[in-house]
Amino acid sequence: MKIAIMGAMPEEVAPILEKLGEYKTTQYANNKYYEATYKGVDLVIAYSKIGKVFSTLTATTMIEHFGCEKLLFSGVAGAISPSLKVGDLIIATKLSQHDLDITAFGHPFGYVPEGAVFVEADKDLISLGKKVALEMNKVVQEGVIATGDQFVANEERKNFIGSTFNADALEMEGASVAVVCDALSVPFFILRAISDAADMDASFSFDEFLETSAVESAEFVMKMVDKLVD
Ligand code: ADE
Numbered sequence: 001m002k003i004a005i006m007g008a009m010p011e012e013v014a015p016i017l018e019k020l021g022e023y024k025t026t027q028y029a030n031n032k033y034y035e036a037t038y039k040g041v042d043l044v045i046a047y048s049k050i051g052k053v054f055s056t057l058t059a060t061t062m063i064e065h066f067g068c069e070k071l072l073f074s075g076v077a078g079a080i081s082p083s084l085k086v087g088d089l090i091i092a093t094k095l096s097q098h099d100l101d102i103t104a105f106g107h108p109f110g111y112v113p114e115g116a117v118f119v120e121a122d123k124d125l126i127s128l129g130k131k132v133a134l135e136m137n138k139v140v141q142e143g144v145i146a147t148g149d150q151f152v153a154n155e156e157r158k159n160f161i162g163s164t165f166n167a168d169a170l171e172m173e174g175a176s177v178a179v180v181c182d183a184l185s186v187p188f189f190i191l192r193a194i195s196d197a198a199d200m201d202a203s204f205s206f207d208e209f210l211e212t213s214a215v216e217s218a219e220f221v222m223k224m225v226d227k228l229v230d
Contacts, residue, residue: 002042003228004068005221006058008173011211012075013047015218020045029061039229044068048173051149052097055173059180070125070228071181071188073174074221076206076213077145078152078198080161081168084141085194086209087216090168091129092145092190094118095175098161099148109164110146117165118144119178122187125224129189132223140220143168145190147175153202170198189224193217 007013013034017023023036023045031054034045044066048058062068077090084090096110096118103109110117126142133140146167152158161167174190181188193213196205 001070001228002044002066002068003225004059004062004066004071005043005045005225006055006062006071006073006177007047007075007214008050008055009075009210010047012214012218013045015215016045016074016222019222028065029057031058031061033061033066035066038225041225041229043225051172052147052176056176056180059177063180063184063186069186071177071186072125072221072224073177073188073190074214074217075171075173075192076195076210076217077169077171077192078158078196078202079169079194080158080198081141081143084169086196086205087213088194089138089140089216089220090145090192090194091126091140091142092121092174092192093126093142094120095145095147095178095190096165096167097148097175098146098165098167098170099150119175119182121178121189125187125189128224128227129191132220132227136220136223138220141168145174145192146170147172151203152198153200155199158198169194191217191221
């Protein structure tokens with residue numbers, strides 16, 4: 001089995017590479033891909049760079065070029081749900097693109113013809129995530145994640161996304177990765193640790209908590225890998 005582990009920023013994959021120690025670096029399509037064998041299983045790790053376009057490219061490359069058969073995403077997110085605080089983990093049940101808008105033609109936000117407003121994450125990986133949470137004695141929330149090419153630092157926009165998509169957290173890559181994995185029939189799991197509340201203090205909070213929250217998420221994802229290789 002070959003497993004992709006993806007983040008968007010260097011800080012999101014650094015804790016994983018640190019844990020692996022040894023890996024091979026391959027340059028492909030303007031990005032670096034790190035290949036390692038971990039407990040007898042092949043891993044491909046990469047950070048895509050921020051946003052839907054780069055994450056689409058990286059997810060597609062990991063599947064089509066490197067042959068990954070499952071994809072785990074680890075990173076940080078802004079909280080919408082008031083129950084999510086900095087450092088808390090959220091597992092995406094389904095994801096939507098909050099900035100996809102052809103409402104002028106009578107379609108709902110997040111929808112284009114032949115697409116879907118939501119893409120559901122793999123149920124078996126979510127169950128595994130819940131098992132890992134229990135074993136780690138961690139409270140991990142499940143919920144809807146909304147994705148867009150915007151760093152949201154504005155209550156009004158955050159509330160719009162929350163009410164339109166019933167979303168609990170927002171970020172900039174999950175839904176595009178979901179669309180790729182769904183189209184290519186690759187089971188995927190999106191995990192995020194909260195770095196900010198997508199409000200007027202979001203950029204400061206993000207800068208302060210990016211690293212620690214990214215570590216929270218990466219440690220959890222590696223525990224998932226441990227379970228997958230068992
Ligand atoms: N990722 C982490 N925080 C975010 C925010 N406020 N907006 C978009 N993506 C994020």
